[in-house]
Amino acid sequence: MTKRSGVEDPRSVARESALTLLYEAESKGVTPRDVVDAQVIPVDQVVRLLVLGVMEHQSEIDASITAHSTGWTIERMPALDRNILRVATFELMQRADVPTAVILDEAVELAKRFSTDDSGRFVNGVLSAIAAEVR
Numbered sequence: 001m002t003k004r005s006g007v008e009d010p011r012s013v014a015r016e017s018a019l020t021l022l023y024e025a026e027s028k029g030v031t032p033r034d035v036v037d038a039q040v041i042p043v044d045q046v047v048r049l050l051v052l053g054v055m056e057h058q059s060e061i062d063a064s065i066t067a068h069s070t071g072w073t074i075e076r077m078p079a080l081d082r083n084i085l086r087v088a089t090f091e092l093m094q095r096a097d098v099p100t101a102v103i104l105d106e107a108v109e110l111a112k113r114f115s116t117d118d119s120g121r122f123v124n125g126v127l128s129a130i131a132a133e134v135r
Helices: 009-030 030-036 045-056 058-068 079-094 102-114 117-133
Strands: none
Touching: 009 030, 009 079, 009 102, 030 045, 030 102, 045 058, 045 079, 058 079, 058 117, 079 102, 079 117, 102 117
């Protein structure tokens, strides 16, 4: 998570929260909207945008991830990698206000922190290919 002057960057926290909620929805077999709506503490606006944006554009996002991940189907990917890629791909496709380098760096950091030893490289490779196409 990116820190500036010892304080966590709110956008990094939002991406991590979005990842957590998407992972929870997938694990429970419910919609991301159901998970967002079930939170006791209201979900931050950026987190809501990311989670619901992924949900609304999931077929397009998954098609792009699949097209750029050689030898991997989306179903075969670790769930955390899959959801990290979904959040970042949504941002690459729908949030022109966020720099490409920031999206890639944050996604790779999440993959390194929460997933397998190889996930950082995998996420970076897939997202670099997607970014080259959509940005």
